[in-house]
Amino acid sequence: MAKVTFDKDTCKGCGLCVGACPKGIVKLSNELNIKGYHPAEVTEQENCIGCAFCATMCPDCVITVEK
């Protein structure tokens, strides 16, 4: 099963991954990270297809994708 992990405290909450996800499962968290941004997260991990589109558009190498 595909698994996507976010390095929460490196994320700047720009949301480019949110627009790139074909399944629409990447969202910005309501919580704040150490820098004061709303970091990106995936809550419905089981719907992830491991396409790595989110990671491709991430400017800060926040995302690791496993399959």
Place this chain on the structure above:
Amino acid sequence: MVVFEKPKALTDAPLHYCPGCTHGIIHRLVAEAIDELGIQGRTIGVASVGCSVFTYNYFNCDMVQAAHGRAPAVATGVKRSDKNNIVFTYQGDGDLAAIGTAETVHSAARGENITVIFVNNAIYGMTGGQMAPTTLPGQVTQTSPYGRDTEAVGFPVKVCEMLSKVDGATYLERVAVNNVANVKKAKKAIKKAFQNQIEGKGFSLVEVLSTCPTNWGMAPDKSLKWLEENMIPYYPLGVYKDKYAKEEE
């Protein structure tokens, strides 16, 4: 199995760029090309002046910091001192297309065997969003509050088109990083620019259309859209010169 992770040719230093700035994507593409070609140990990067001034903190290889616009001249020296070095410059439009135009054109004319990564975001980012040589006609910046008036300040410099007439240049391509498909194409172009150098083919330049959400005054996702709707029509994507294209076919 890991299908996507941070490339080894990037350090762990967090990037100082604004949220949504596509400099980070381009850094990663360069680092991925270095990783995939297995050249990290002999790669030397030349950083420019502008937002990309701190690239020496981010690339996990030897780096030199050049004076404003002079990166191709410094790269020439680094390359000529030992031709086994793989030398690349990473420059913005204010660096490469304004103060560094002479160095860029002449290193292309001399056919220096280097790789130039040219990040074009149509504005001076670091200094606060002034009009750049690459600012589009009508584009509003800090120093063109009514939009760029081509009658008063002239037209943007199209670097790939200009260099395509220079005999010494080997490979020129313009790409963008506004969506996943274009990022993948950009990756291919950057890798080819490094491959050309490894094979001793000469001067390769990849122009990457990039965003500046902060100084354009837009959200990061809107910036990608603005790039697509405004920059790509003015700066068409594609290969402008490939001296060895016919041989490969």
